[in-house]
Amino acid sequence: MHLVPEQVKRSYRSPLREESARRTRAAIREAATALFVEQGYVRTTVKEIAATAGVALRTVHAAFPGGKAEIFHEALDVATAGDEEPVAVADRPAFVAALEDPDRLLPELARQGTELLERAGRLLAACQGSSGADADMRELDDLGARTMSANMRTVAEAMERHGLLTVPVDEAADVLLTLCSPQVHDLLRHRRGWSPEHYAAWLERSLALLLCTPPDREGRQVFSGPPQRP
Incomplete structure (x- = not known):
């Protein structure tokens, strides 16, 4: 005989337990991120992630439940968005306002x-670097x-x-895609040692x-300050 109705039992929530689970999940995610960046997705095992996070493998x-792919x-x-809210970057108020x-x-x-690239750039590189050897990473990279x-x-x-462009929109999209890429960010920030501030100023x-x-008349572009609206 059940002393507590099933509906009541199903609706019970423990804020402390939920917060503990959230912290554990974040710890696992952060440990995995460090390993993915350091040694790549393919070489990283769930056992290593558990050990680095300081939790049991069963945890x-x-x-x-989806394993290493779900963790990645x-x-x-989270690294791309900067938080745990399930809202795409393109739908976020800051992006839309800009x-x-x-x-x-x-x-x-x-x-x-x-x-974004300071948070997620090296994970994106790890994803691309593993795309040739792992179907999940290939799909995610695409x-x-x-x-x-x-x-x-x-x-x-x-x-x-x-009215800001002086080039066709197709060319502008390709230039934006190139200069804002994780590859360019990695080259200048990590291989050439630029600071984030220097990189952002250069990008703008x-x-x-x-x-x-x-x-100009010779076809050269000479920068004279930020773009002015007509």
């Missing part, structure tokens, strides 16, 4: 893009490439709408020069 399996997916989602403000579009793109391309196209179209100047500066 990892309970938190992430969530780690990348598209509507022609005076802040490039500065905000450079700032937000730098912050999805990321399509998403990035679509987002940069959205930015290019917003710049065209505000370079995009303004290539996309917003009219060429």
Whole structure:
């Protein structure tokens, strides 16, 4: 005989237990991120993730039934967005607001893009580096490439709408995709040792020069400051 109705038992929630589970999940995710960046996705095992996080192997399996692929997916989602909210970057208020403000579009793109790559750039590199050997990573890398391309196209179209572009929108989208890429960020930040501030300032100047500066009579583009609206 049940003393507590089934409906009551199912609706019971423990805030302390939920918070503990959230912290455990975050610890697993952070430990996995460090391992993925250090040694790649393929070489990293769930057993290593558990040991690095300081939890039992069964705890990892309970938190992430989908295994290593699920851990990587969530780690990348959180790193890309900057929090655990299930909202795509393109739908976030800061990104949407930047598209509507022609005076802040490039500065905000450079700032937000730098912050995103500081959080997620090396995970994106790990994903790409493992895409040839793992089907999950190949699918995720392809999805990321399509998403990035679509987002940069959205930015290019917003710049065209505000009258900022001096090049065709297709070319602008390709330039944005190239200069804002994880590969360029990794080259300048980690291989050449630039600071995040230096990288963000360079990115803003370079995009303004290539996309917003009219060429002179010899076809050269000479940067003379941020783009001005007509």
